[in-house]
Amino acid sequence: MSDDHHDDHAHTSTAGYLIVFGVLVCLTFFTWFTAVFFDFGSVGNIALALIIAFTKATLVLYFFMHLRESPKIVKITGIAGFIFVGIMLMYLVTDFIARQDSAIDIPEGVPWSATDNSLPVDFELIEGPPKAHH
Amino acid sequence: MSHDEHHDEHGEDPPYKQHFFDSMTQQGQSTLFGMWLFMAQEILFFGGLFGAYTAYRVWYQDAYIAGADTLDVVWGLVNTIVLLASSVTIVFAVKSAREGKRWHIVSWLMITLVLGFVFLGVKTIEYTGKYNHHLVPGDGRVLSMVGLEPKPFDFAYYQDWKIEDAVMGGHDKHHNAVGRPRNIVKDAWFRYHVVKDEHGKRIDKGFLAKSQLEEFRNAVKDDDDAEEKIAARKKELQAEIDYFHTKYDKAVAEYQANTAFNPAPYSPDFTGKPYSIPSHEEGKVKPVVPKGVEIYYSLYFAMSGMHALHMIIGSFLLLWIAVLAAMGTFTKEWYPHVEYFGLYWHFVDIVWIFLFPLLYLI
Numbered sequence: 001m002s003d004d005h006h007d008d009h010a011h012t013s014t015a016g017y018l019i020v021f022g023v024l025v026c027l028t029f030f031t032w033f034t035a036v037f038f039d040f041g042s043v044g045n046i047a048l049a050l051i052i053a054f055t056k057a058t059l060v061l062y063f064f065m066h067l068r069e070s071p072k073i074v075k076i077t078g079i080a081g082f083i084f085v086g087i088m089l090m091y092l093v094t095d096f097i098a099r100q101d102s103a104i105d106i107p108e109g110v111p112w113s114a115t116d117n118s119l120p121v122d123f124e125l126i127e128g129p130p131k132a133h134h
Numbered sequence: 135m136s137h138d139e140h141h142d143e144h145g146e147d148p149p150y151k152q153h154f155f156d157s158m159t160q161q162g163q164s165t166l167f168g169m170w171l172f173m174a175q176e177i178l179f180f181g182g183l184f185g186a187y188t189a190y191r192v193w194y195q196d197a198y199i200a201g202a203d204t205l206d207v208v209w210g211l212v213n214t215i216v217l218l219a220s221s222v223t224i225v226f227a228v229k230s231a232r233e234g235k236r237w238h239i240v241s242w243l244m245i246t247l248v249l250g251f252v253f254l255g256v257k258t259i260e261y262t263g264k265y266n267h268h269l270v271p272g273d274g275r276v277l278s279m280v281g282l283e284p285k286p287f288d289f290a291y292y293q294d295w296k297i298e299d300a301v302m303g304g305h306d307k308h309h310n311a312v313g314r315p316r317n318i319v320k321d322a323w324f325r326y327h328v329v330k331d332e333h334g335k336r337i338d339k340g341f342l343a344k345s346q347l348e349e350f351r352n353a354v355k356d357d358d359d360a361e362e363k364i365a366a367r368k369k370e371l372q373a374e375i376d377y378f379h380t381k382y383d384k385a386v387a388e389y390q391a392n393t394a395f396n397p398a399p400y401s402p403d404f405t406g407k408p409y410s411i412p413s414h415e416e417g418k419v420k421p422v423v424p425k426g427v428e429i430y431y432s433l434y435f436a437m438s439g440m441h442a443l444h445m446i447i448g449s450f451l452l453l454w455i456a457v458l459a460a461m462g463t464f465t466k467e468w469y470p471h472v473e474y475f476g477l478y479w480h481f482v483d484i485v486w487i488f489l490f491p492l493l494y495l496i
Contacts, residue, residue: 014229021222028214028490032207035495049491057484064225065480071163077170081177085184092185096192 012063020063027056150468158467169474173481180485183437187492190429201430202494204269206260210494213256214486220249221483228476231459234466239459243472246479247452250445257442261435269431347371434493441489444482451475 012020031052035045061067067075148158155161191198223246230238264270350367354360455471458464464472 011229011232014226017222017225017229021218024218025215028211028218031491032211032495035491036207046496049496050488053488053491056487060221060480060484060487064221064483065477070166073163073167074170077167077174081174084174085177085181088178088181089185089188092189093192096189 011066011069017063020059024056024059027052148468162470165470165474169477173477176481180437180440183433183440184488184492187433187437190433194427194429197427197430199496201427201434202496204264205434205494207494209256209260210490213253214490216249216253216256217483217486220246220253221480223249224476224479228469228473231464231469231472232466236459236462236464239464239469239472240456243452243456243459247449247456250449250452254442254445254449257438264431264435270435437489438493441482441485444485448475448479448482451478 031049035049040048061078067078151158152161223242227239227242230242347368351364354363455475458471
């Protein structure tokens with residue numbers, strides 16, 4: 001487009017693009033490596049994978065999609081999409097967490113993941129309050 | 135149009151300036167803004183699919199893990215790198231347009247198109263594999279309607295080759311072909327010990343031991359040697375649990391030694407029946423299908439398919455823009471098609487950046 005609102009020197013150079021690409025590839029291998037070979041618990045692995053994905057998306061948005069050089073209105077529009085999806089997912093997740101009890105019985109096919117994440121083989125922890133000695 | 139201040143700045147209007155804009159600056163900013171609005175709603179559109187993914191993941195965590203295990207992470211990695219590379223080539227196309235290098239634009243666009251086809255080709259290979267083992271949503275009626283032959287749901291196939299691979303690759307029964315811990319196998323042990331209480335509610339062995347201990351505690355609480363009795367009972371219950379552990383490991387070892395295939399040794403139906411060795415006939419392994427895995431495949435096909443559809447549409451746009459570029463339509467100052475197509479392609483890339491870990495890895 002016309003360069004009225006940004007100068008040529010503001011653009012990322014070829015080397016710059018290649019560096020960003022290299023970082024993105026490294027992050028891809030990193031997310032594969034951590035997800036496959038490390039066990040941080042199911043929530044931990046999901047959280048780490050998503051953090052890496054957001055980092056990669058930010059790099060693409062900022063450099064490849066020229067958000068770095070774009071007018072503020074464009075920056076706000078780009079970020080707004082993610083914020084609204086975030087709001088939607090936030091309400092969805094809080095709703096599902098709050099409804100855990102109803103997920104126990106219905107429907108019949110629902111597995112136990114929603115309720116039986118803890119595996120209380122070690123019942124040391126759930127023995128109850130200590131009794132007073134006489 | 136009589137002359138106004140913009141005419142004074144720019145001289146004659148370029149032919150590509152739309153009459154309803156005052157200046158090229160205004161036109162450029164408006165169209166860029168419009169393109170970003172389009173992409174914001176695309177983000178919301180895919181957000182709905184990610185929401186469905188999240189909601190069902192809460193319920194069908196096991197099925198998601200088992201389903202993701204049947205996807206080949208290597209294909210996913212290859213596709214991720216290919217798509218990232220195509221993002222770079224399209225960036226170079228935009229850069230060439232900015233520098234007014236007409237044939238460079240065409241070349242970079244063509245390279246991008248080739249990379250896009252590589253991605254779609256890999257996707258085709260993956261989809262074909264899933265279709266051949268009927269790891270597709272639905273009971274086959276839809277397949278029949280489009281003239282395809284429904285096949286039996288063959289989930290075990292993937293478990294078998296994963297373990298064969300694992301043997302070849304020097305991994306053990308606790309790790310799959312790519313070395314990922316078979317957590318589901320471990321978890322599944324606990325599934326065997328799920329029993330139902332008098333209200334029909336599911337409780338597992340450890341939970342049962344806890345309530346048994348509670349009962350015992352109440353029964354003996356007035357005795358003089360209550361503490362000792364409770365301690366002894368607790369030891370008994372722990373031994374019972376340990377026994378189940380041992381029995382499980384032994385049964386798995388025996389089973390794996392005596393079968394041609396080494397299936398993942400967990401409950402075939404997840405119904406919470408008492409512990410038993412999975413049955414097999416004629417050396418064939420009974421398919422082990424976690425409940426809800428069809429939902430995983432529905433989401434897999436819906437999300438990756440919608441992403442692929444965006445790429446197919448993008449490929450047509452790309453061809454059109456390459457033709458425009460070859461015809462010399464674009465100038466140093468005016469190349470919105472290239473720039474906005476670049477934005478679209480990057481958006482598709484970003485969607486994949488999220489799909490890859492969500493569908494293949496976790």
